[in-house]
């Protein structure tokens with residue numbers, strides 16, 4: 001059996017190759033509509049760009065992330081940031097809102113996440129989040145699977161991702177004790193700041209990291225070759241096939 005590799009998070013590499021992640025999260029802050037004095041938890045805060053934006057509205061923000069490197073980057077912005085596993089949140093009725101952008105799909109135990117989010121909220125508190133949804137990065141996952149399959153490796157067991165449909169996630173939210181006020185699945189083709197190789201280096205370690213180091217560059221080039229006809233536009237820009245699931249839900253009771 002192939003040994004699973006987890007994703008390493010490096011703040012500098014993230015800023016270089018993934019600054020679009022918080023930049024594209026701004027509409028979600030509009031949906032959150034933070035108010036002065038509110039206590040807000042940012043779940044999966046990354047390097048803290050969006051948490052800092054929320055704090056600028058006058059809300060009191062606590063930010064958590066599973067990566068000590070990302071938490072250090074968030075703290076360097078002056079945020080109250082803590083290392084915490086999103087599947088084991090320890091807060092109890094402390095927040096008016098929980099916010100999360102582009103993080104929940106890295107947490108496959110969705111029920112454990114929702115249990116912790118519900119417990120973290122005061123009754124009536126809101127959960128506003130966006131994550132990869134059904135069909136997200138489908139072409140990239142197929143290309144990775146094809147290239148690993150050429151080497152006798154089954155990729156499906158390596159995927160750390162959870163990309164639910166709107167119906168499935170609505171049902172999960174309701175079972176967990178939330179009333180869903182809106183939930184939408186929509187394609188959001190995403191212009192990459194550089195090449196697909198840089199994206200793969202930043203995000204595809206759970207797949208390419210299982211290969212012996214000497215094979216990785218060649219495998220990465222094969223993935224890029226498969227994807228070029230699908231994801232590169234007429235100007236030579238890489239556009240990834242992101243699909244977002246965005247929702248607002250309220251803790252009932």
Ligand code: BEZ
Pocket residue numbers: 102105131132136137161203242
């Ligand atoms: C996303 O934001 O959808 C995403 C980013 C990196 C890897 C997988 C999904």
